[in-house]
Amino acid sequence: MEAVHCDLCGQKDARFEAKQTDFMHQSTTEVFSVVSCTTCDLHYTNPRPTESEIGQYYVGSYSFHNAPSQLKRYIDELLYFFANHLFFVYLFNWIPFVREKLILRIRPTIADPIREFLKKNPNASFMDIGCGAGEHAHFWGHRGSVTGYRRMGVKNVYAMEIAEKARESLREKGVTPFKSLVDVPADLKLDVIRMNWSLEHVHRPSEYFQFVRQHLKPGGLCLLTIPNNDGILYRMYPDCLELPIHLYHFSPDTIHKYAQKHGLVVQKTETFSYPGSFYFNGQVYPSRRDSENASGPQGFARMSLVEAYYFNRVLQRAGNHLGNDLIVLLTV
Numbered sequence: 284m285e286a287v288h289c290d291l292c293g294q295k296d297a298r299f300e301a302k303q304t305d306f307m308h309q310s311t312t313e314v315f316s317v318v319s320c321t322t323c324d325l326h327y328t329n330p331r332p333t334e335s336e337i338g339q340y341y342v343g344s345y346s347f348h349n350a351p352s353q354l355k356r357y358i359d360e361l362l363y364f365f366a367n368h369l370f371f372v373y374l375f376n377w378i379p380f381v382r383e384k385l386i387l388r389i390r391p392t393i394a395d396p397i398r399e400f401l402k403k404n405p406n407a408s409f410m411d412i413g414c415g416a417g418e419h420a421h422f423w424g425h426r427g428s429v430t431g432y433r434r435m436g437v438k439n440v441y442a443m444e445i446a447e448k449a450r451e452s453l454r455e456k457g458v459t460p461f462k463s464l465v466d467v468p469a470d471l472k473l474d475v476i477r478m479n480w481s482l483e484h485v486h487r488p489s490e491y492f493q494f495v496r497q498h499l500k501p502g503g504l505c506l507l508t509i510p511n512n513d514g515i516l517y518r519m520y521p522d523c524l525e526l527p528i529h530l531y532h533f534s535p536d537t538i539h540k541y542a543q544k545h546g547l548v549v550q551k552t553e554t555f556s557y558p559g560s561f562y563f564n565g566q567v568y569p570s571r572r573d574s575e576n577a578s579g580p581q582g583f584a585r586m587s588l589v590e591a592y593y594f595n596r597v598l599q600r601a602g603n604h605l606g607n608d609l610i611v612l613l614t615v
């Protein structure tokens with residue numbers, strides 16, 4: 284474990300915000316604290332596992348690092364289709380096993396800005412930082428993944444991924460993988476850089492902003508997607524945190540400060556939520572709070588599929604900074 288200063292401004296004074304154990308992946312029963320910088324308000328996990336210790340908290344089933352089969356991908360796409368069409372929502376509302384799978388897949392429709400950029404510029408060079416095996420791009424699924432873009436005809440695809448097995452799998456698909464920032468040649472210039480729900484996992488986000496500043500071409504695009512610590516879920520339940528693997532808990536405000544510090548321009552920020560994050564947190568939140576006076580999100584685990592469908596519509600009406608996830612577009 285290590286105690287650290289603020290990565291954004293260097294301040295060492297911080298105030299306590301929340302504490303939590305790893306209720307999401309159950310890698311440990313240790314309790315971790317999140318603090319906020321008294322100068323710039325960056326929220327971060329402190330003390331935290333060091334770079335050599337953090338691996339033990341990524342449980343084997345952290346599915347992102349494994350490549351799914353073709354069949355699994357088709358089934359997944361079919362489930363997304365059912366989850367977002369009212370007819371199927373009513374149909375499957377009474378089948379418990381399917382219901383749960385569908386609730387987790389109800390999503391707003393958000394265009395993939397990288398896909399749109401690469402469609403217009405198929406010769407562009409693209410790097411995905413922290414992409415696992417490159418088969419799945421979280422919110423944008425298989426179509427928005429590194430291999431999805433390769434299938435689209437994008438030739439210059441680079442990736443940064445710490446897991447050796449994932450790098451091997453990327454190499455087989457014609458992607459050039461790097462293990463870390465220092466392995467990237469200084470003169471490699473990129474049209475597009477993406478960090479899809481990975482910035483919150485790194486030990487020093489500053490180095491990544493610096494990397495973008497150094498490697499992104501003028502006119503290029505950097506996409507950051509991260510959990511939004513200002514989002515509704517975290518405002519309601521400040522200890523609903525993915526610890527210890529989330530080392531930073533950003534907000535639109537702290538991302539703006541990072542960008543300004545590193546000479547980057549925030550072109551756009553957008554937030555969104557989906558019912559699955561409330562539902563999943565409700566299911567796995569520590570049971571010691573599961574009483575009549577539960578203070579956590581447990582009640583969300585009892586929502587029906589039909590409720591989740593309409594909840595999704597209601598969530599899209601929240602203010603632009605209140606979604607649980609944040610999309611940022613940066614340029615140089």
Ligand SMILES: [Zn+2]
Binds near residue numbers: 291
């Ligand atoms: Zn600070």
